[in-house]
Amino acid sequence: MEDLPENVTVEILSRLPVKTIIHCKCVCKKWLNLVSNSYFATLHLSRSPAGLMIHHNPIKGRWSQQPGILKWVEVEDEYDDHHLHHDPVMSLNLNLAPLLQKSTILTVGSVNGLLCLWQSGQGKDNTYICNPITREYMILPRQKYYKEGYADIVYCFGVGSLRQEYRVIRIFQGNINIPSDSTSRSRSSVLRAEVYTFGTSQWRSVCDIPYWLDRFCGPFLNGHAHWSVFGKDSPENIYVFDFDNETFNFFPSPPVETIQGSENHFKTLAVLNGCLCQCDTFDSQLTIWVMKEYGVKTSWHKDLVIKESFSSKMGTRASD
Template sequence: MEDLPVHVMIDILSRLPVKTIIHCKFVCKKWLDLISDSYFANLHLSRSPASLMLHHNPDNGMRAPRKVGILKWVEVKDELDHHHLHHDPVMTFDLDLAPIFQHSQILPVGSVNGLICLWQYGPKSDNTYICNPITREYMILPRQQYYREGYAMIIYCFGVGSLTQEYKVIRIFQGDIPPDPTSSSRPSIVEAEVYTLGTCQWRSLGHVPYLLNGWSGPFLNGNAHWIVLDRDSPEELCTFDFDKETFELFPSPPVEIIEESQMHFQSLAVLKGCLCQSDTFESQFTIWVMKEYGIKESWHREVIIKESISPDLDWVMWEPVYLTEGLKDGTILMIYYEDKLLAYSPKTRTIEDTKIFNRYFTGMGYRPSFLKLQKFESESVYVL
């Protein structure tokens, strides 16, 4: 292989499994240099397969968690007619090994191009980190401007501008300072700030025109997406453009109402490159898919899961269900509350528990990459 042209060697290496590529870095200095180059990282990312990144913390149910948890990469062996989920314990990112994460709580709030944004939260902590579990690097962002004591909801999204290719973290703070338990009006503070990786500073974006739902918004086509809580809003979704840094209303699917239902949970996700909205009622679970991005008429009710679909899983409608990934064979992976990773097959109209992990985990769609955090030269980068 040493006699092959460099571009051929890079092409071959970029097609290997991630774990094999990591081993190849130790074969010789030439291979290490090739794999460490940004061109290789971008080429590999363009071929990087769909997978999941789960944050598993068995201590999460305790009042005072002793551990932060582990980021576990779940590979999807995805064929046209079947799939297989594989978790290699070696390919984990143990957050407890980093002193800065210990004795706190961590929540993954976004992933783009193999990088993951982590939020460290608690009564006395409010910090943001970016990490790459494959290269085992992480960086600490400066402390945010809008940290407040008392009641608040913090909303995140991590993404990259379609035109500028700048990686940014958008963070929205909405709450009452001080909290007023008797007030039924909207929060008195709805402010946003943004951090561009490589600048070492948060910038205020001022007032946000919409009240948003959920702690994290999915990223797609250069935009963050959230559900709007304002009842009088003409649309029930809004976006944040990572290039323009502006908030806009976004076409939402038709309103679905089930009169006899006492509850209604909603969430957004990205499946196979399409924006999706899920609606959980007591009697059914609905998935809407936007076939053409930005076109209201392209919303299609793709899946309706009735309560009676599986007698063994009749509890599925009791708590929120979050979509995580869509596979080639049509299977949709979803997380029920923080307890189970479920797989729904539209072909057979069945839903099953994958039983891949025990309780207390969250997850998101993930594309492994070798993108190095050192590319953001002004940032302090650490290796776990």
């Protein structure tokens, strides 16, 4: 294949399975450069079957002081069924990385096969961008804030629709130290956002935002990060960040639903089949809303409703 034109070689390699691509990097320097190119990564991703990267921690508890294992799972679709195929060779054991040991690792974003990982515990507070397939990763510079005090941290990892620049946004919600020119340090309870753009060497302050955001990780879709908003005084229940313009705006949210007798209501945003969706969880009902046309409020559709009922005779719970 040495005599083949470069574009032909790319066409051939881009159709190979992920596991084979890893071995191709070791064949020669030319192939290493080809498969490491961002164009090749995008082309290969468009031709690859659907897959999931599952972050598994064998130790119970979300805040376990163990990094866990990243497991690659391929989705095999059939006419009326779906199968998940896990290849142990494709697993990435984060527990073996010296920098990650004795710390908690949370997955806070995923774009084009890259994962954004947040490390905490044992005095550590680091952000990593990881390619779990190639076993490569980079650590981002330390942030300005959250050096002392308590703060909830909200993340999103994405890429601009126009500029195609990868960025990580990190929002601090709570008591943080604000650097000043004087020797004294002031502490304030604010919601402050910082952005890191790939290719730069530092985080940049964007702005303070007036609303408390729910969940530590917002889903990325169409060049925007999405979060649910706490509070009843906001015009919409969804707040978005534009990765191109670096601005915050409200976003059309689905109708507000109430269930009589339900004391709890949790909202979770996600991406389902390329569409923004919201999962409303009540004590006795689960509702999934799907936005069929991005940005159009009237396109929100109640896609699925799961109700639970209690049998007084059997003392069991049944799903409708």
